[in-house]
Amino acid sequence: MAADAAAVPPRDAGLRARLVVDRGAFRLDVELAAGPGEVLALLGPNGAGKTTSLRALAGLDPLTGGGLRLDGRVLEEPARRVRVAPEDRPVGVIFQDYLLFPHLSAAENVAFGPRCQGVPRARARAAAAGLLERMDLAEYGHAKPRRLSGGQAQRVALARALATAPRLLLLDEPLAALDAGARLDVRAELRRHLAAFEAVAVLVTHDPLDAMVLADRLVVVEDGRVAQTGTPAEIARRPRTDYVARLVGLNLYRGEAAGHTVRIAPGLVLAGAEEVSGPAFAAFPPGAVTLHRTRPADGDTGTGVSTGTGADGAANVWAAAVTGMESHGHRIRVTLAVRDGGLPLAADLSAPAVAELGLYEGVAVWAAVDAALVHTYPA
Structure with missing residues (x-):
């Protein structure tokens, strides 16, 4: 009976936090909430507050306001002068460079946390061996970190973080130290291990693909605030800031909608597929631009030298000037400035199309813009 009761998570299980950290001119004020088994990814530009958020959750940076609860337990609340020391929090951390102890073997690294908690040596070693086996590293238990590949070191760091049975797992750019060849396989492995993790995981990353693959929900942080939150699909389909639009590779404009058109600047109207009224966003991929x-001519499909199916009406035909070009996968990303209003615009073209058009800066x-590919939604 007691075992059954212990298996049921408490009603307030998971993470509930408002992280307020004041650092001179910079102020972090971010609210986070996640349930057991959920993976949360913090995304944002450099200096947005992602790493500060992670350090605050770990207790490495003290809060100046707000509070932090984990499974109903208050870990920090400045107003009540409550602060649990970092080493006493049920939190595991995987740092960007893993920070494995170079003088200890992989097994000793994993056993280190339980030993610090008073677990007898034999039990700690047995637990470490079990975790390394789960990570497909059983034969590397005696290896020192210098003998491990980047992917193997990452898995040892994950095993070490899990060894103390944390209720919150923090990952700081967990794949940043890997080369491109190892990144794909390790990302898939990490996703499998996080899917099996029963508590809350929070990862910081600048890579949108890492976030989309590893996380159940994304929190976009800009200037110390939450700019947008949602599932990867929601974020990708409905960006709400320029940063998010660039992250998911979309052109994004904000304006006033009436029916199927959005007025995004004086004299500049964009026709879209959906019918919206009032303040609205309009988003479309660079491939929608010819x-x-x-x-x-109105209705010209632009076939031959184009990146999409063409324009749908004169509302989506704009005079522009090329501001730059760069390789983008198998395409050429052409950046432009629309003459009316100077709005930025991106188009994806094939190399032959760029040559045929004779494009150059200026x-x-x-x-x-193909109206059928313009997605409009309330702002």
């Missing part, structure tokens, strides 16, 4: 050296072009 470029022409002369103004296309050249004047006409940009047409």
Whole structure:
């Protein structure tokens, strides 16, 4: 009976936090909530407050306001002068460079945490061996960190973090130290291990692919505040800031909607697929843009030298100037400035299309946007 009761998570299980940290001119004020088994990813530009949030959760940076609860237990609340020391929190941390002890073997690294908690040596070693076996590293128990590959070191660091049975697992850029060849396999392995983790996991990453693959929910932090939160699919489909739009590779504008059009600047109207009224966003991929050296006729599909199916009406045909070009996968990402209002615009073209159009920085072009690919939604 007692065992059954212990297996049921408490009603307030999981993470509930408002992290307020004042650092001179910078102020972090972020609210986070996650249930057991949920993986939360913090995304944001450099200096947004992602790492500060992670350090505050670990207790490495003290809160100046707000509070932190984990499974109903108050770990920190400045107003009541409550603060549990970092070493006494049920929190595991995986740092960007893993920070494995170089003089200890993989097994000794994993057993270190339980030994610090008073677990007898034999039990700690047995637990370490079990974790290394779960990570497919059983044969590397006696290896020192210098003999491990980047992927193996990452798995040892994960095993060490899990060895103390944390209720909150923090991962700081967990794949940043890996080369491109190892990243794909290790990302898949890490996803499998996080899916089996029964408590809360929070990871910080600058890589949108890592976030999309590893996390159940994304929290976008900008200037110390939460700018947007949602599932990866929600974030990718409905970005709400320029940073998020760039992250998911979309052109994003904000304006006033009436029916199927959004007025995004004086004299500049964008037609979209959905019918919206009032303040709205309009988003579309660079592949929805076609470029022409002369103004296309209304309804011209722009076939031959284009990146999409063409414009749907004159509302989506704009005069623009090329501001830059760079390789983007198998395409060429062309950046432009729309002449009316100077709005930025991105188009993806094939290399032959760029050559045929004779594009170079500063050249004047006409940009047409396929209205069927413009997604509009309330701001």
